[in-house]
Amino acid sequence: MCQIFVSFAKVGAVLFGGGYAMLPLLEREVVNRRKWCRFEEMADYYAMSQLVPGVVAVNTAMLIGHHLRGFWGTVAATLGVVAAPFFVILAYAVAFDQMRESSLLADAMAGLRPAVAGLMLGVAYTMFMRSRKTKLGAGVSVAVAVLTLVCGVSAVTVILFGVIAGAGWFALEAWRRP
Amino acid sequence: MNLFVKLAYAFFKIGLLTVGGGLAMIPIIQHEMVRRGWLDNQQFLDILGIAQMTPGPMSVNTATFVGYRVIADAYSGSVALAVVGALVGTIAVCAPSLLCINLFGAFWNRNRNHPCMMRIFDILRPLVTGLVITAAVLLLLHALWGESFRAVTERLPDLRMAAIAAAAFALTAFSKVSPVYTLLGGACVGIVLGWI
Numbered sequence: 001m002c003q004i005f006v007s008f009a010k011v012g013a014v015l016f017g018g019g020y021a022m023l024p025l026l027e028r029e030v031v032n033r034r035k036w037c038r039f040e041e042m043a044d045y046y047a048m049s050q051l052v053p054g055v056v057a058v059n060t061a062m063l064i065g066h067h068l069r070g071f072w073g074t075v076a077a078t079l080g081v082v083a084a085p086f087f088v089i090l091a092y093a094v095a096f097d098q099m100r101e102s103s104l105l106a107d108a109m110a111g112l113r114p115a116v117a118g119l120m121l122g123v124a125y126t127m128f129m130r131s132r133k134t135k136l137g138a139g140v141s142v143a144v145a146v147l148t149l150v151c152g153v154s155a156v157t158v159i160l161f162g163v164i165a166g167a168g169w170f171a172l173e174a175w176r177r178p
Numbered sequence: 179m180n181l182f183v184k185l186a187y188a189f190f191k192i193g194l195l196t197v198g199g200g201l202a203m204i205p206i207i208q209h210e211m212v213r214r215g216w217l218d219n220q221q222f223l224d225i226l227g228i229a230q231m232t233p234g235p236m237s238v239n240t241a242t243f244v245g246y247r248v249i250a251d252a253y254s255g256s257v258a259l260a261v262v263g264a265l266v267g268t269i270a271v272c273a274p275s276l277l278c279i280n281l282f283g284a285f286w287n288r289n290r291n292h293p294c295m296m297r298i299f300d301i302l303r304p305l306v307t308g309l310v311i312t313a314a315v316l317l318l319l320h321a322l323w324g325e326s327f328r329a330v331t332e333r334l335p336d337l338r339m340a341a342i343a344a345a346a347f348a349l350t351a352f353s354k355v356s357p358v359y360t361l362l363g364g365a366c367v368g369i370v371l372g373w374i
Contacts, residue, residue: 012234052282054193054275055203057235062279071280078272085234086242090264092228093246094257104369111342111368112227113220115361117321118343119230120204120314122350128311131304140301144308148205149316155206155309156195162305166298173297 001076004068007034008061008080026060036068057081181252182266188214189241189270196237203237205313207244216248219320226317231361241271318343342367 011025030036037045042064049059058081065077096105131137140162147153188210196203204226211217217225225247229239245267250260321343322335342364349355 052275052278053196054272054278055196055235055237058238058272059275059279062275066279074276074279078276082234082238082268082272085232085239086264086268088232088234089229089239089242090246090261092232093243093250093260093264096228097250097255103372107369107372108365109224109227109368110339111364111366111371112361113223113321113364114318114339114343115346115364115367116223116227116230117314117318118346118348118364119350119357119360120310120317121343122347124307124311124314125347125351127307131307134304136300137304137307140304141307141311144305145311145315148309148312154209155312156191156209158305158309159195159302162301163298166301167294169301170294170297173293 001069001072003034004065004073004076005080005083008065008077009083011061012057012081013084026064030064036064041067181249182263184214185245185248185263186266186270189245189267190273192237192241193271194274203240205309207237207240208313208316211244217244219316221247223317223321227361227365230357231365238268238271241267243267338371 007029011029026042027039031039031042042060045060045063045067049056049063052059052063058078061077061081062074065073065075067073069076128138128141131141144158148155148158192203192206192210196206208219208222211222212219225240225243226236229236229243232239242264246260246264249263250256253259322339323333346360346364349360350357
């Protein structure tokens with residue numbers, strides 16, 4: 001149990017950017033060092049964690065923890081992966097309050113804001129290029145962007161409708177091909 | 179309702195409704211925070227930048243930071259209570275997955291390749307892309323025009339800020355530079371511009 005916590009704490013402490021960045025780190029720690037599972041299994045957990053609600057990195061850790069020790073494995077893995085970031089963020093938050101008046105921080109933030117926005121736009125571009133590969137994908141992406149941006153529909157509503165639409169699509173296919 | 183309960187409820191909901199991880203979570207967190215008046219879009223951008231430059235899953239970092247911020251603002255800067263707020267946000271955002279994986283772990287494992295699941299994800303993947311586009315556009319408008327972004331057609335943005343955004347976009351879309359360096363770069367340029 002302690003090992004699970006320590007291993008995931010290590011991964012969490014050096015995990016920048018989340019998502020795909022986690023795979024090489026997990027490979028080094030979980031596959032090569034601890035030999036808890038094979039690389040293919042780990043990739044499966046990663047894929048699966050995208051289907052479970054919540055944060056992908058945390059889900060992946062939980063699934064590996066679940067595979068190793070059941071419930072307490074998931075708890076140890078979760079605590080591990082969020083431990084280091086929690087304290088770093090806390091330190092930031094406290095420092096942020098103290099330095100609110102500082103002009104250096106204000107300048108840094110002024111540069112950071114457009115950088116974050118540009119970064120997000122880059123991610124959106126990359127994602128759109130991927131979903132553009134199918135007509136349906138491009139259509140859904142554009143429709144959702146218009147609905148949420150122009151019509152102000154909430155993201156939660158859109159996701160719920162997406163799940164219903166997917167299930168409906170499956171039902172239609174099953175009905176057509178008895 | 180008590181603010182801590184509200185915080186826990188909000189992040190529990192966020193954790194429950196985000197499928198596909200961090201980026202999909204951003205528009206939802208943004209919507210929830212702004213709707214509740216806990217953060218404005220400017221503050222949200224700041225938090226996002228900090229969460230991205232810190233190790234750890236970005237959405238959990240955001241939950242930690244927002245938990246701290248909201249409670250600190252509500253209780254006149256009490257650090258002890260704010261730390262509890264950070265804990266509440268962090269735990270709440272992880273709780274739905276903890277429940278799901280322990281309740282349905284075996285089920286997910288068996289039905290991962292079920293055609294119904296695959297169809298749902300065929301829809302959800304491009305759908306999330308649409309959500310990310312919206313989030314990116316909103317963030318860009320706020321970064322370049324500030325809160326009065328409805329004046330988009332009336333005046334040009336600060337060109338230096340627009341240049342930073344364009345550079346960050348190009349670095350992300352067309353190269354494999356780590357987001358950490360992109361953001362650190364943005365912060366450094368901001369400091370240099372302020373100093374000149």
